[in-house]
Amino acid sequence: MKSSKESTRIARQLFKASVNEAGIDESVVRIIMGKLKNEKPRGYLQVLEKYFDLLRLEVERNRAVIESAVELDEPTRDRVVSDLRKKYGDRIEPEFTTDGSLLGGMRIRVGSDVWDGSVRNRIERLSEKFN
């Protein structure tokens, strides 16, 4: 039985081979997936699961979720994306959603970083200060 440490090590190596300066190389990912599926080496399921996790985290790291209380117009969206790309690089993939509970303003999440300028956040912070 291949140990999970070994599977993790292999998955990490495959992940390193799948990522270049521009980000995830989809063609390399397809080649790796094809080989694993066809050849089915020992412990390939564990390797696949770990490889998938690493790819997913890389995608998450470069995904910017922009939540706003109301739908943003095109110029605002462009400005937000441009500012984000200046800070995090061109690999950022934006995703716009609306959330009425924010009451106003915006909440941007990029990977683990959250920039919260929503009215809801300000009210919560005000409430914390007085508590």
Added chain:
Amino acid sequence: MSNILQELESEISALKTSVTKSNVGIVREIGDGVAKVEGLSDVMLNEMVEFPGGLYGLALNLEETEVGCILLGDGLHVKEGDEVRSTGRLLSVPVGKGLLGRVVNSLGQSIDGKGDVESSETYPVEKIAPGIIPRQSVGVPVQTGILAIDAMIPIGRGQRELIIGDRSTGKTTVAIDTIISQAHQNRAAEEGKLKDHKPLYCIYVAVGQKQANIARTVATLEEAGAMDYTIVVNASASDSATNQYLAPYAGCAMGEWFMDNGMDALIVYDDLSKHAVAYRQVSLVLRRPSGREAYPGDVFYLHSRLLERSARLSDDNGDGSLTALPVIETQAGDVSAYIPTNVISITDGQIYLETDLFYQGIRPAISVGLSVSRVGSAAQTKAIKKVAGRTKLDLAQFRELQAFAQFGSDLDEKTKKQIDRGKRIVELFKQNQYSPIPVEVEVCLLWAMQNGYFDDVPVEKIRDCQAKMEEFLTTRKDSLLGKIRDEKAISDEINEEIKQAIEDFKSSYKA
């Protein structure tokens, strides 16, 4: 009203244009008091993280793709997909004199039903121990009130003295007696009866014990009037492994406040064996590699960093001290097991309690041969040093000769005398629990033993003679006791007075 309006206005204007940045993660796994969180890229080791619902955790495992956090509370409402936020803070507990007389949990929250604890300051639970330069040597005694300890295994303020033994050998009793003795001395100093006495505040950390035992201990301390000078930190057996792991550090933080503010404190960790077991559980659930006996590789560091925080600071740094009395429970008297040897190598001596002695009726069941205080007579007053100097040697010789005791008629006079003296010393050192003896009475008892005033008392009557001598001294020779208490040394004049007092007593005592 206008003040609150102004405050509100300034708070709102401060919030108007600011955007907060936080670092978050998503819970991927939760169970056994541990949460695996994906994200939290900027979190640091031991940083507090906040779960939904106001629950806090500590980030202990910083791995490549996830962070292992231990929960500081009930995690039943936490589920996969919940967002976790880093706080940028270390875990801190309230400290100060407001905690005296209170029973708190590992987070410093009150659990005695007397309302919130009064505290204006917090101290971090994990802190780096004082370095070499801020320290000074241990030289002021901790009078435990236990004759055997004060005479032969003296403890000083700032020392770490391990109390080790099997189950039910009186380890906790030694610690509680010490705490009660400090309370008596503190009270006497407040009433002006004890001069030049710096109060010693006590912290009792209960790890993994039965709630009933802790309740009984608190009741004993309350009855003895010791709770006014004591903080009890409770992490019972029904608390999570996380709370049991944190409790000694929380107690140490409370003790450090006293030390940093020029006061003296004593902390009892009861017991570190259960603390190591709790840490093992936390480490195994965090999937850390296990070593000997399934303990994690850093179990030595667990205790060394805790005990190194006990010290005596130099005069320039306030002359405060934190004395530690860690307790370790052995199995079948095995002091060479993993955790006991670890803690023995860290501490400045040990008080070893033996089951055999306990069942022979020698209580406290202190094994003089295996017990040691590496500070030694530097932690004794001149008075005690003068009268207790030979006691350990006499007992050691007695133990050597005990095997020959059965050949009573075949021994020379000198050997018989040594055996008789040894038996009487053993009897003298027996003491009831929760009955600490004041140091001035200890001096008189040891003086009487050293000068042969117990030699004509039958061995089985020694305890009776001792009790009556104590009563005689406290009721009729209070001025002599006061002199010994104040001077802490036996001058020629005091020596004569003690001799007179003991002779007066012996003339009226009938065995």
